[in-house]
Amino acid sequence: MMVSALLSGVTAVAFGLLYQVSGWTLVIGGLIGSSSWGLALLLSRIPGSGFLGDFVGALVVGGLSEIAAYFRQQPALVFVVPAIIAFVPGDLVYQSMVSFLKDHFLQGLQSGLSALLAAGAISIGLALATAVIRPLIRRSGAK
Amino acid sequence: MNPNRSEGQNPIPKVLKVIADAGMALLASGAEVARVEDTMQRLAKAYALDAVEVIVLPTALFVNAGTQTTVIRRIRGRSVNLAVVTAINQLSRDVSRHPIPVDDLERRLEEARNAARYRPSANLLFAGVGAAAISQLMGGSPINLIPAFISGALTQFVRQALRQTGVAGGVADLVSAIVAVLPALAAAHMGEPHPGAILVGGIMVLTPGLLITTAVRDGIQGDLLSAAARILEALLSAGAIAAGASLPLYLYLALGGRWV
Numbered sequence: 001m002m003v004s005a006l007l008s009g010v011t012a013v014a015f016g017l018l019y020q021v022s023g024w025t026l027v028i029g030g031l032i033g034s035s036s037w038g039l040a041l042l043l044s045r046i047p048g049s050g051f052l053g054d055f056v057g058a059l060v061v062g063g064l065s066e067i068a069a070y071f072r073q074q075p076a077l078v079f080v081v082p083a084i085i086a087f088v089p090g091d092l093v094y095q096s097m098v099s100f101l102k103d104h105f106l107q108g109l110q111s112g113l114s115a116l117l118a119a120g121a122i123s124i125g126l127a128l129a130t131a132v133i134r135p136l137i138r139r140s141g142a143k
Numbered sequence: 144m145n146p147n148r149s150e151g152q153n154p155i156p157k158v159l160k161v162i163a164d165a166g167m168a169l170l171a172s173g174a175e176v177a178r179v180e181d182t183m184q185r186l187a188k189a190y191a192l193d194a195v196e197v198i199v200l201p202t203a204l205f206v207n208a209g210t211q212t213t214v215i216r217r218i219r220g221r222s223v224n225l226a227v228v229t230a231i232n233q234l235s236r237d238v239s240r241h242p243i244p245v246d247d248l249e250r251r252l253e254e255a256r257n258a259a260r261y262r263p264s265a266n267l268l269f270a271g272v273g274a275a276a277i278s279q280l281m282g283g284s285p286i287n288l289i290p291a292f293i294s295g296a297l298t299q300f301v302r303q304a305l306r307q308t309g310v311a312g313g314v315a316d317l318v319s320a321i322v323a324v325l326p327a328l329a330a331a332h333m334g335e336p337h338p339g340a341i342l343v344g345g346i347m348v349l350t351p352g353l354l355i356t357t358a359v360r361d362g363i364q365g366d367l368l369s370a371a372a373r374i375l376e377a378l379l380s381a382g383a384i385a386a387g388a389s390l391p392l393y394l395y396l397a398l399g400g401r402w403v
Binding site for chain 2: 004007008010011014015016017018019020021022025037073074075076077078080081084085086088090091093094095097098100101102119122123126127130131
């Protein structure tokens with residue numbers, strides 16, 4: 001699991017570089033990617049948790065990014081985008097694609113729908129972080 | 144542009160133009176609508192333009208200062224460059240604290256637009272490392288690292304080359320995805336396990352991760368038009384990528400290729 005979290009951090013840093021992020025921002029983005037992925041992996045071990053891992057992972061990415069953005073006075077986007085890449089359900093989309101190509105229609109449909117639901121869970125996690133955590137930080141900062 | 148309106152006589156249009164350029168650079172680099180509007184308003188305030196109204200759409204923006212002038216910008220090319228977003232954000236903060244002459248602002252905006260870009264060859268390396276890491280996250284074994292690296296770097300190379308030729312975004316995605324699959328096919332043919340992990344690694348380089356993120360953030364802020372447009376763009380891009388990746392894989396499978 002540690003290895004996996006580390007890999008997620010490497011992914012975040014590599015994609016951050018690809019999107020022209022530099023310096024400390026990159027390091028923070030990597031840490032956010034690592035910690036959120038580790039937590040998501042832990043949650044996905046709970047039986048019957050479904051997309052809970054994806055949802056909480058995205059929520060953590062969004063929340064930590066808003067906090068980092070506040071303290072570093074930078075757009076939250078700079079932290080969110082590299083860290084969220086690992087959560088994109090590319091694996092499920094791929095499985096769905098291969099199933100369709102192999103004429104396993106139902107399997108393809110299942111993976112495809114799972115991918116869509118996973119994307120939904122991630123979107124809701126990000127949206128919640130922006131809608132709830134952001135105002136909380138901004139308000140407590142203003143006082 | 145207009146000879147009757149020289150820059151010295153009427154400074155307000157020039158400020159507006161620079162503000163519009165800042166907004167355009169932000170939007171073209173992938174910033175959310177709320178950030179673009181915020182930044183433009185902040186700049187306008189710094190230059191004592193009071194009744195400024197800003198409208199930002201994903202493909203165009205409008206700035207109006209009172210009854211005087213309206214500046215319109217059309218946004219065509221869009222890419223992801225978070226360095227530009229950061230630099231212009233910083234610039235707008237600096238300027239609202241310590242105002243600088245408009246000419247200086249224009250110069251610093253030009254610098255911000257070309258902010259901290261890595262060389263194209265370095266980008267290939269980043270894409271390769273990213274793809275390799277993703278392949279391991281998706282259940283690949285260490286033997287998949289090298290083909291995944293090649294796949295990521297190759298995909299990025301093709302995408303950069305296509306971007307320079309000005310091919311439409313969807314077509315570029317499709318062609319890049321076709322190329323992204325080739326190393327995975329070669330690896331599968333040579334008997335490597337988990338070719339799927341390689342394939343996903345290569346394709347992740349193309350994923351519209353930024354579009355999804357900004358779409359969600361736009362939607363939550365109430366910029367519905369932009370959110371809808373960006374979701375549509377992400378879906379079209381994902382469709383093009385899936386179609387592009389399916390084509391060589393389909394041919395390979397139809398020819399009886401080995402795929403575990």
